[in-house]
Amino acid sequence: MLGAVICEQSGSAASKLCVKHMVTPVVLQAEVFPYPEVGNEEAEEIQQLVAPVEKFFAEEVDSARIDQEAKIPPETMNGLKELGLFGMQVPEEYGGLGLSNTVYARLAEITALDGSIAVTLAAHQAIGLKGILIAGNEAQKNKYLPKLASGEHIAAFCLTEPGSGSDAASIQTRATLSEDGTHYLINGSKIWISNGATADIMTVFARTEVVKDGVKADKISAFIVERAFGGVSSGKPEDKLGIRGSNTCEVAFDNVPVPVENVIGEVGGGFKVAMNILNSGRFSMGSSSAGMIKKLIELTSEYAATRKQFNRSLSEFGMIQEKFALMAVNAFVMESMAYLTAGMMDRPGLPDCSVEAAIVKIFSSEGGWICVSEALQVLGGLGYTKNYPFERYVRDCRILPIFEGTNEILRMYIALTGMQHAGKILTGKIKELKKGNIGVAFGMAGKRLKSAFGSSVDFGLTGKDGVVHPSLEESAKKFEQNVAFFGTTVESLLYRYGKSMVDEQLILKRVADVLINLYAMTAVLSRSSRSISIGARNHDHEVLLANTFCSDAYFKNNYLMTQLQKHSPENNDANIKKIAKEVLENRAYICSHPLERTF
């Protein structure tokens, strides 16, 4: 049965609990208990590296000015380069810092204090030069990485086109092989390119003609393009709502000659390279958002504690207190998820954590947006003015659910990847059924009944040999219940829809939301269990945050899953679609005005 298979591994089954099977049908692999631990050397390193970066951002970064002038001053850029922030994940042998994903995420907490700088750095190294790093050959790495790591050259990632955003596979930019086979000529234009005007080295994606088994096909390839090759032009900087100091513009390629040696990976294998690049940088949004929220909590609480109305300080009012709890819980979840994911990614063997990274991105972008808005609300009218940084944080945050893969697309990815996995298992079961294995059918029915009557579910998280600390037992049980219900829900969805599930976005959205909550619950349970066992400072507060979040998520999940049941009265999807259809057909709100008369 899908929902309740425990991955039985040798040795300590609990400690190696395989979330993959626990949260089946999702491909959440890796071991989430115990919470990843950094080595001694790395722990010391982190302390050392954080200090100068924090100091620089506190003393040398004028965010208000950067936002107002819509540019990062050259002195600040130089300071960032000298600090070494342009080559954080480039290996030391190529002149970078060779930082692990975990340490990179830690520094992202600090760079996030200025949105424009954060995006400029990320566009350069998390995606701009990442292709060379993860898919480039030795020659390419030796040639390009050193100057990119020092910041002498800036990188950009050129995938999106006017006609191809979320539908990245439909790009039209073309790379034609020359007669003599020595180079490609690239033609096309890209939009929304961060660092588009300043980049010297760009990772460009274009269609190439590929011949396989005598059949011609048009596949995407990835190229390292130097502005110096000629034919590259950048448009004027986009006038944006937020991250105004980060340069965003169109980039046009007019017969740009690119040597064949500059193809990254295989010709025709570019789409995969693009996806791998995007997947690898996503998780750090968790720590960036957490860093920003933590800062906001400091700024906002100062005000809430001192501002008085009705003869009481704001901090005494429930609705204000709620906002601080919201920010604390969100920061806690984001941190926990970000470092859990980074820790898993740092394990040897390059585990695929793309689903987890997508989850972190969605939670952090949406949570961040809500939190900055609530922080602004605490300051009231003051928060709305440019005299305070809140409005800038709000504007800077709005891009988070949009770029690096829209949250809508990522929800589809999370849900479908999980469904695919479940589908495989289910297909196997169906085959058994068809072969006449009645036992399987009874087995499934039996387990369905069992969970329908809410009998206790036990995945070994709690109890004598459990990995979760007793003070988190209630939350762990809620988690287990959610997982079991989820398993049956998915199974029933697959029976109902089969392959046409792909078009049921409102269903997939809920599936994704449940998965996001489940991963978040896992992360907080794992993190706070660790904090208790190592006696971390204020671990009681962590338990409080974890239990609060899990309780909230538990009920939200149950509601979502209730809506997913067959003929669920809580499900308004049919109406929603009908409303949308009528509005979109008319391209307007269609109700007659309440003041109109028909008589």
Place this chain on the structure above:
Amino acid sequence: MSGRVLVGVKRVIDYAVKIRVKPDNSGVVTDGVKHSMNPFCEIAVEEAVKLKEKKLIKEVVAVSCGPQQAQETIRTALAMGADRGIHVQVTGKDYETLGPLQVSKILAALAKKEDAQLIILGKQAIDDDCNQTGQMTAALLDWPQGTFASEVSMEGDKLKVVREIDGGLEMIKINTPAVVSADLRLNTPRYATLPNIMKAKKKKIANVNPADLGVDLTSRVEILRVDEPPQRQAGVKVETVDDLVGKLKDTGRI
């Protein structure tokens, strides 16, 4: 001349932290509080590294006295350009009562052991504001001292030091070996860049016990009580001089 400079660096509570007194008034809260290198010590390190870059001296050795965490401070000095470090291990009660007298004895012993030509220290630490270590170290070694230095230059085997004093600036010329204590305007310390921090991991830090240096850490000072400064009261505006005099009389000030 050995061309070796000893720089003392102290780990203190970060200047930006809001200090809180412990509930039992025995001291301030240090647990979980952000610590960093004393700002005047940063200036001292910067000066030493500058001298090395000008090729006036050959080696910069960073010294810190304290528990395990003192190594972080030494590492910062190494990342700024010091060549190697010496961690003098002082823990527990000894660390709580460690003061300028003990530290100056340690530095004097190390200066002799390392054959140092110059000792540069920060003029004072921002936690205890003692402003004594430089002076005591010089006295113990019977070396000349250039304290509150806002400018230092070497002329042969002599040191020209511009000192910040109450009346303005004083320029003195002293023999080496000498002790210099750095004041605010001596220089602007460089950021320890991340690449330099990574390189500094390869530099050595030696561990030393005060006992091996023949230093007795017993303190002559006992802290009785620590209190927060009195809360600043709001002021009052007055219209005329007579009002002012009246108010001063009322509150018993005159």
